[in-house]
Amino acid sequence: MNQNRRRFLVSGAALALAVPLRARAQAAARIVVVGGGYGGASAARTLRALGHDVVLIEASETYVSCPFSNTVLGGFADMADITFTHDRIAAEGIEVVRARATDVNAQARQVVLEDGTTLDYDRLLLSPGVDMIFDALAGYDAAAAEIMPHAWKAGAQTSLLRAQLEAMEDGGTVAIAAPANPYRCPPGPYERASLIAHYLSQAKPRSKVLILDAKDAFSKRGLFEEAWEALYPGMIEWVPQSSGGTVTGVDPETMTLSTDFDSHTVAVANVIPPQRAGAIAVAAGVADASGWCPVTPDSFESTLVPGIHVIGDACFVGSMPKSAFSANAQAKVAAYAIDAILRGDTPSEPRLINTCYSLAAPDYAFTVVGVYRPVDGRLADIEEAGGTSPLGSLNEVHAKEAEYARSWFATITTEAFG
């Protein structure tokens, strides 16, 4: 991309006079990015490659990836395999600020950090991911999450859940409480059930995985059920919402999960609560009553506050699912759009792809694909494209998809973190 820019600058030199004054005046615009995850890191790098002054605000020392965190729970990868730094990003000339952003003053175009420092911006891009809504389930709060981990933000929560699985005795039940839509990574709870079953089937074969679900359908259900039947017969039970699956409360002391009709006392409880856009989005005024941030599909600029762009899990832009793949794809579209806006141009109409790989075992994967284009101010599926891997595929095809899943992880983490 650097090359591309350089070529632009070279050919642009002869055209300097043709460039409108406004575009030149804003050439050294400063873009502040909040969040150094899949969305924010990818956007920061793209904007930097396009020649902009970029500040990346990230609260954590390291970034632990949710994608592939289920392979750690499955016992066939280490935390180190899913942990990334922002060192290479900093080396590319992006100013990395290790702090939490607590407020945004859109009028003054300033971001406020937790210590009161303010940072000026010409354009602000938020990719803060999600926050758990802790008061949604009676008895579930940050303290309860230390006993019944959500592990829906990777890191210490992932290690905790893994340690609990290792400590569990054979014959125990692992419960996964899955939330209603929308939430981060629609197929994630079911991939997790699969890979926990993979571990249990080897280490603790008399154990069970119980999915208590707040919905009656889930992403790639047919493919998951086919895989469970083939790989872990009888080990995984799914209780849909209509059969009383919705978890309404928890008691960490007795390790009990209550549903409308029933209560379940289990050995390990993975409670995934409902979610909303990260707190900074709410502070900036870009989140609406749904808890998510409506944006335009061409530039991912907030429809509520001009000058602020929101990408990734935090945004609502139509039917694109909340995935790392989406966050990265949106980051690149938003970065080119911001570049165009700063040059006084109109962003071009985008097209975006999403692909979610799910592993049912180390060598067994399948995918769901979507291709999206703007329709009436939202991204909508292109009907002829997309869909899931076919049911009844040969094992060698699933093995190939598992290989491609690893290849995707290598590619996307390199695009995001260098």
Added chain:
Amino acid sequence: MQTFFPRLLAASAMLTGTVVMADSPPAGATSCTGCHAADTISLDALSADEIVQAMADFRSGARDSTLMQRIAAGFTTGEAEAIAAWLTRE
């Protein structure tokens, strides 16, 4: 794109007095690099024509794939040509 893009840029800039989309990739192109990179599923050895042909064969099913059929179906031949040109620029 090496031959196509700068010429387009120069022409449109001269005509309209603005630098139109100097860097804007064609729709969809930046999503491809989420999976395709030099050291993973590399497209580096392919010419623009070969990429366009592969997309057409994936779309029609003439060429087997795990998922490229489902992606290629979202792009017309013209769109695939623009993407291929961009992916093979420099």
